[in-house]
Amino acid sequence: MPRSKYESIYKDLKEKIEEGEYPYQELLPSEHQLIQTYDCSRNTVRRALSNLVADGYIQTLPGKGVRNIYQAVEQASYTLGSIESFRESSLRNRRSGSTRVLQFMELTADRKIASRTGFPEGAELYYVQRLHYLDLKPLIINHNYFLKSAVPGLTREIAEGSIYNYLENTLHMTIVNSKRTVTVEKITQIDEKYLELNVDDYNCLAVITSQTYNSDGVMFEYTQSRHRPDYFRFQDNAVRRKSS
Amino acid sequence: MPRSKYESIYKDLKEKIEEGEYPYQELLPSEHQLIQTYDCSRNTVRRALSNLVADGYIQTLPGKGVRNIYQAVEQASYTLGSIESFRESSLRNRRSGSTRVLQFMELTADRKIASRTGFPEGAELYYVQRLHYLDLKPLIINHNYFLKSAVPGLTREIAEGSIYNYLENTLHMTIVNSKRTVTVEKITQIDEKYLELNVDDYNCLAVITSQTYNSDGVMFEYTQSRHRPDYFRFQDNAVRRKSS
DNA sequence: GCCGATTTGTCCGTATGTATC
């Protein structure tokens, strides 16, 4: 449910583009026309458009107009430029996802964990190890570390569903941003076992590490996601800025 | 050289944050104070701030203020959320990069190339295969396809330097955006040979494929970048949006 | 080549809503 005007305009235009209302490479209605269509100010239209630019859906061309450059992606892509839980991206890709909790424990960050995760030494943490299936195929092993003080009351049962759902709807936590890094690493015995990989086939996998912040500015989560290489896909749209 | 007010404010604040002018986790001056500092309107300040949010440098918190969440990255990261040429990122990471052209040829897109790159069948292309070194170590093999009609006069000599430099400064082309996908693929014999990889060590590598558009809305470049897995690093900052 | 109409880019000032303290 979009709470603001520019969001609903953004959403509406996005859907129209996805449904092919505007031909590829053609111009959308001009800002002036959109103002009349949506009965709003120019700033509001421009704000919706700038979000679509960030998504790689359109280009705005001075003196010309707004061009549709959206092309549907055939494959199911795991991650796009926004923060999504596994459950959300499963739904977006119209697949049936399920989750199995391999480990659930509480621990205190020692020096090794602290330096790897960025949590301070001595911090009380939940550690959750989960296996995510898509269409009954194991695709991802997640190693989550949650700061206990920021995520109180986490249980194994919650972890079997959606932890993000718990954070946002039960704890009313606001997730703000997430710093992510993609690397390639050698597979471990755990990867090999649960992701059903064969070393002769692939001896490495894709790893996304992310540090997630809430509105209190605390990093409350550190996660390492280890992905089957043959199903891994990470998408991005980069916009060239004038001055660096 | 920032041409607009909000860009110079953005740049100034960014530098101050990087230089540690504001302590980590502390609040920056409020928008009202920034208006007076930079003698501008509130919109202009907010525009600069929103760019810093996208960079993962700050959080804006309603009712509270603007919090600095910038942390310097220790490792040399190859790519951030913007479009950079190899030359640019080498400079940013303060390393000495060099480039060797392995192949330079003109070709016409057959059905296979067309379906892989997204160029129309029959399109006239330049194909460039290059090896990029950082500190004398071969790190990346690039397979570039350029649309001949959009990039006329490309030569092997230009390819030995910076092609992007040629595009922007000589052809005065404006690069707008680039759609990128990160995947993991098996190594080929070419990878093994030029990147000096051992199959027993790593049998796959990180691949970034990108489709780059200019201001005429034409995709003029398709590139596949194959990265040594042990030196590959792709960074990103994702911002949680209210409505999906 | 010039001129005017159209379109996007930048910037300003103001008003109102909402969250925090």
Add this chain to the structure above:
DNA sequence: CGATACATACGGACAAATCGG
């Protein structure tokens, strides 16, 4: 409750790029 801070929205002004006559 009031003061402060960010979020949304409106309207207006001028600049710069594009295009057709």
